[in-house]
Amino acid sequence: MLIIISSLFAGWYEEVEVRVLDKSYSPVSNATVYIQWEISKTRGNATTKPSLTNEKGRAYFKLTNVEFKDSDANKDYIVYVEYQNSKFSKKFTANTGVMPRTVVIDAYPVVIRATDNDNKPMSIKILIDNKIELTTDQNGYAECIMTAEEHTIKPIFYDLEQVKQVKIENRTTINLKLELYSFNLKVIDENGQPIEKASVTIGPFLYKTDQNGSAQFYNLTKKNIWAQINYQKYSIQASFDLEKSNQGTVVIDRTPPLIKDIHTTREGDKLQIRAVIEDPGKYASGLTGKANLKLIYKINEEKEGFVPMYLVAYNTYEALIRIDPDTKNIKYTIEATDANSNTAVSSDVYVLERKESSITQEPQNRQNLSEMLNTQNIFIFIILIIVGIGSYYFYKTKIQPKQPSSGQEKQFQQSAPKDIFKAVPKKNQ
Structure with a gap:
C-alpha cells in the first residue's frame, strides 16, 4: 500500500x-x-x-x-x-x-510625440503595427515599449492617411509630425465686399465667416480639398490645392444681369431682336458657362416658344424669330440668367403689329421707286393723249383737202366741155 x-x-x-x-x-x-x-x-x-x-x-x-x-x-x-x-x-x-x-525581452521604452505642421502638440490616437492603440496626452506625448525591430506607426486623425516606418534599436523618442494643412477662405460678393455668416464646410469641419468674410481652418488632412459654401439661397463648391496656396477666395454673385437698349428689326420673314445684356460687378459670375440667355415669344396670342440669344458684339445679344404670313402680332420678353443662377427679365412686353396679311414685302426704296414710276407713267399717258388729240385736229384742219359744196359741184358740171379731150392743146409737129 x-x-x-x-x-x-x-x-x-x-x-x-x-x-x-x-x-x-x-x-x-x-x-x-x-x-x-x-x-x-x-x-x-x-x-x-x-x-x-x-x-x-x-x-x-x-x-x-x-x-x-x-x-x-x-x-x-x-x-x-x-x-x-x-x-x-x-x-x-x-x-x-x-x-x-x-x-x-529585446524591447525598449519609447516616447512618441505627436505635433502638427506648426509643431503644436496634438492629442490623438496612434496605432502601432495595426495592433497596439495609444492615445497622446494634451502635450502630445505617449509612452510604450517597442521591440527591437521595424514598426509602423499610424496616427488616427479623421481621414488622414499617413504611416511612419521606424526601426527600434534602443531607448528613443519618436517625433510624429502629422501632415496637416491650414487654410483661410474668404467669401465676397460680386463687388468685392465681404459676406458675413456664410457657412463653409471642408471635410469634417464647419465654420461661419466673420465680419471680414473669412473662415480659418486648421489641421486639414488633405492637400487637395473641396469647400462647400452656403449663404441664403446660394450654394457653391470650390476646389483648392493647399500646396500651392493656403488662402482662397470665393465669390457669391447676388446681382442679376442688366438688360437694356432693346431694338427690333424685321428682315424678310424674320424678326431680329437685339439687346445689350451685362452682368454688373467687378467679380460677377458672368454670362458664360452655366449662364442662359433666351427670348420667350408668343405669336397671335396662341403659338408660344423660345429661342436662344447669341453674342454678336460686345455685350450685345441677338435672337431671330421666324414669322409666318398670317402673323398679326408678336409678344416677346428677354430672360437672362448669369452663371450663379441670378435671373433678370426685360421690364416690358413688346408688341409688333402686322397690318398686311402677307409677310413678303418689297424693300422700302423699291416701293418708293415703283410709286414714282407709276406717277411718271400717268403723266406720260396724259401727254400722249394731248398730243394725239392735237395731231388729229391739225390733220383735219390743215392737211386734208376741202370738199366742194353741192351747188358748186352742179355748176361745175354744167360749164364743163362736152369733150374734155379737146380741151387739151396739141403738141407741135
Whole structure:
C-alpha cells in the first residue's frame, strides 16, 4: 500500500509567476505569455492557455506533472512571451530557483510625440503595427515599449492617411509630425465686399465667416480639398490645392444681369431682336458657362416658344424669330440668367403689329421707286393723249383737202366741155 501511495505522489507541481521586463528592466504589460511542459512520458506535452501580463508585467500559471516515477519526471518547462511582432522564450526547472520567473525581452521604452505642421502638440490616437492603440496626452506625448525591430506607426486623425516606418534599436523618442494643412477662405460678393455668416464646410469641419468674410481652418488632412459654401439661397463648391496656396477666395454673385437698349428689326420673314445684356460687378459670375440667355415669344396670342440669344458684339445679344404670313402680332420678353443662377427679365412686353396679311414685302426704296414710276407713267399717258388729240385736229384742219359744196359741184358740171379731150392743146409737129 505504501508503494502504491508513494507512486501516486510522483512527479511535480508548481505555481508559476512570470514577469516580463524590457531591456531597461521596466515591466511590460499586455505581453502574451504561455508555458509548455511535459505532463508525463505517456501523455506527452501540454500548453497553458495564453495570458496577458498586467500593468506590472506579470502573469500566473499552475503546472502539474503526473509521471509515476519521480526519476522519469521531466521538470523542465518553457515560458513563451509574444510581444508586438516578436516572440521570446526561456527555459526554467520546476522547484528550482526563485519566483517570479523573469523573462527579459529585446524591447525598449519609447516616447512618441505627436505635433502638427506648426509643431503644436496634438492629442490623438496612434496605432502601432495595426495592433497596439495609444492615445497622446494634451502635450502630445505617449509612452510604450517597442521591440527591437521595424514598426509602423499610424496616427488616427479623421481621414488622414499617413504611416511612419521606424526601426527600434534602443531607448528613443519618436517625433510624429502629422501632415496637416491650414487654410483661410474668404467669401465676397460680386463687388468685392465681404459676406458675413456664410457657412463653409471642408471635410469634417464647419465654420461661419466673420465680419471680414473669412473662415480659418486648421489641421486639414488633405492637400487637395473641396469647400462647400452656403449663404441664403446660394450654394457653391470650390476646389483648392493647399500646396500651392493656403488662402482662397470665393465669390457669391447676388446681382442679376442688366438688360437694356432693346431694338427690333424685321428682315424678310424674320424678326431680329437685339439687346445689350451685362452682368454688373467687378467679380460677377458672368454670362458664360452655366449662364442662359433666351427670348420667350408668343405669336397671335396662341403659338408660344423660345429661342436662344447669341453674342454678336460686345455685350450685345441677338435672337431671330421666324414669322409666318398670317402673323398679326408678336409678344416677346428677354430672360437672362448669369452663371450663379441670378435671373433678370426685360421690364416690358413688346408688341409688333402686322397690318398686311402677307409677310413678303418689297424693300422700302423699291416701293418708293415703283410709286414714282407709276406717277411718271400717268403723266406720260396724259401727254400722249394731248398730243394725239392735237395731231388729229391739225390733220383735219390743215392737211386734208376741202370738199366742194353741192351747188358748186352742179355748176361745175354744167360749164364743163362736152369733150374734155379737146380741151387739151396739141403738141407741135
